[in-house]
Amino acid sequence: MHDIRAIRDNPEAFDAALSRRGLAALSPAILKLDADRRARISEAEAAQAEQNKASKEVGAAKGRGDEAEFERLRALVADKKADVARMQAEAAALDVELRDLLMGIPNAPLDSVPDGADENDNVEIHRWGSPRNFDFTPVEHFDIPGVKPGMDFETAAKLSGSRFVVLKGGVARLHRALAQFMIDLHVNAHGLEETWTPVLVTEEMMYGTNQLPKFGEDSYQTREGYWLIPTSEVTLTNTVHGDLLDHAELPRRMTAHSQCFRSEAGSAGRDTSGMLRQHQFEKVEMVSITDAENGLAEHARMTRCAEAVLEALNLPYRTVVLSTGDMGFGARITHDLEVWLPGQDKYREISSVSYCGDFQARRMNARYRPTGGGKPEFVHTLNGSGLAVGRALIAVLENGQQADGSVELPAALHPYLGGRTRLGADGKLA
Structure with a gap:
């Protein structure tokens, strides 16, 4: 399987190697999947941080007797928890899709391998x-x-x-x-x-x-x-x-x-x-x-x-x-x-x-x-x-x-x- 970091660093070299095997450029599709996956991970992490922050504030609002703030924060925690779960699931699905794509791509030939059709x-x-x-x-x-x-x-x-x-x-x-x-x-x-x-x-x-x-x-x-x-x-x-x-x-x-x-x-x-x-x-x-x-x-x-x-x-x-x-x-x-x-x-x-x-x-x-x-x-x-x-x-x-x-x-x-x-x-x- 190919190293996704190497594809990010030099997509042109990756596509050039695969072209020697008669394959069209694949880096655009791979990098889009990778970017979408990383975006979902970052969004999930941000939502998790907001959830954690709101969770801490829930106790403080209850201690102050601020019932309205308490209920608002509880709802916010629930919403963020749902957002985190959804984004993590989306990231996991994209991860599987990316892995499946990479699994189906052949290895890159060495420079010394002769080019040819058969x-x-x-x-x-x-x-x-x-x-x-x-x-x-x-x-x-x-x-x-x-x-x-x-x-x-x-x-x-x-x-x-x-x-x-x-x-x-x-x-x-x-x-x-x-x-x-x-x-x-x-x-x-x-x-x-x-x-x-x-x-x-x-x-x-x-x-x-x-x-x-x-x-x-x-x-x-x-x-x-x-x-x-x-x-x-x-x-x-x-x-x-x-x-x-x-x-x-x-x-x-x-x-x-x-x-x-x-x-x-x-x-x-x-x-x-x-x-x-x-x-x-x-x-x-x-x-x-x-x-x-x-x-x-x-x-x-x-x-x-x-x-x-x-x-x-x-x-x-x-x-x-x-x-x-x-x-x-x-x-x-x-x-x-x-x-x-x-x-x-x-x-x-x-x-x-x-x-x-x-x-x-x-x-x-x-x-x-x-x-x-x-x-x-x-x-x-x-x-x-x-x-x-x-x-x-x-x-x-x-x-x-x-x-x-x-x-x-x-x-x-x-x-x-x-x-x-x-x-x-x-x-x-x-």
């Missing part, structure tokens, strides 16, 4: 590995003979409908091995703290990490009012919700492997074949809580953590900076990692690593005490996939596929598979 304007900043030269025509993951016995979409459709999958046998174990490998790498090599969190959260937590109100249709809500998390960014980031931390506690670096749920109401017809875009999937998430001075350095570090997973799996990838027209609602800058999928003959997103500044912290009221003393400051938050497990499975299968229908598996996964090195054409690990 993903076509993203800028590549790094590339690793070379796509393999096949002596046959590679197919998508779900058409690999060795994968078909372990990737059952028909049974999943019977159980749950479209865009679900049942994994079995060697494919299921490979999927589990990938998640375990990612967690171990982040904990042992990258110093992240392994964390396990709920997948059901309150509405307040969804607001805290800007899933609400903007993306309510893309998430699932239970009858009891809980929300199913679209990513454990929600739970990991909200672990500091409402907290006042010591500066020495920062940075706080966490990772979690969780189930994730997305209805993706606006994505019908896109990437619905295979496992690429599912309603239920698993992801290993990374979250960092830090301060303003170290936010961008932490972003670079987190990007390297995600890249290291792909390099350990020997998967060719590229890293791009998202343009202003493609970056997420809460981000100030985002690096996307795109893995090579030979079955599609293109790079596809497998991780987004975003620096949010204090945007989420203001929504969560998460702050820290500066080491040298002074007023508490808002923390800065970052999140990134490290990685999406299902998409990593797709990449491993497609890049390792062989002409006989089997799949050669990355050496980094062999210890997690009991020493097995390939998925046979029969769907069994060998």
Whole structure:
């Protein structure tokens, strides 16, 4: 959420930042609401002062036996009390209206973020590995003979409908091995703290990490009012919700492997074949809580953590900076990692690593005490996939596929598979 004081101080800069996201100027509407709210607060305070003054004079008038003055003052107190209540209610309503307006406005991009309308304007900043030269025509993951016995979409459709999958046998174990490998790498090599969190959260937590109100249709809500998390960014980031931390506690670096749920109401017809875009999937998430001075350095570090997973799996990838027209609602800058999928003959997103500044912290009221003393400051938050497990499975299968229908598996996964090195054409690990 944006700082209303910063908008008051420099509305032109605020509007200029939002214009880079294709939005019209919003500062006039925001400042009018803010001015009206502050006016009601001032009027309520003035009326309260008059009420207090009259209340003191009531006793004096009664002591003098001045019945007429006593009744006049009593009526004045009642009137002022009603005025105070009305103005306070109006101020509270305007406060809610202002907060709702600010909650729906995306974060301001950093100056270094490239301007653009969509993903076509993203800028590549790094590339690793070379796509393999096949002596046959590679197919998508779900058409690999060795994968078909372990990737059952028909049974999943019977159980749950479209865009679900049942994994079995060697494919299921490979999927589990990938998640375990990612967690171990982040904990042992990258110093992240392994964390396990709920997948059901309150509405307040969804607001805290800007899933609400903007993306309510893309998430699932239970009858009891809980929300199913679209990513454990929600739970990991909200672990500091409402907290006042010591500066020495920062940075706080966490990772979690969780189930994730997305209805993706606006994505019908896109990437619905295979496992690429599912309603239920698993992801290993990374979250960092830090301060303003170290936010961008932490972003670079987190990007390297995600890249290291792909390099350990020997998967060719590229890293791009998202343009202003493609970056997420809460981000100030985002690096996307795109893995090579030979079955599609293109790079596809497998991780987004975003620096949010204090945007989420203001929504969560998460702050820290500066080491040298002074007023508490808002923390800065970052999140990134490290990685999406299902998409990593797709990449491993497609890049390792062989002409006989089997799949050669990355050496980094062999210890997690009991020493097995390939998925046979029969769907069994060998």
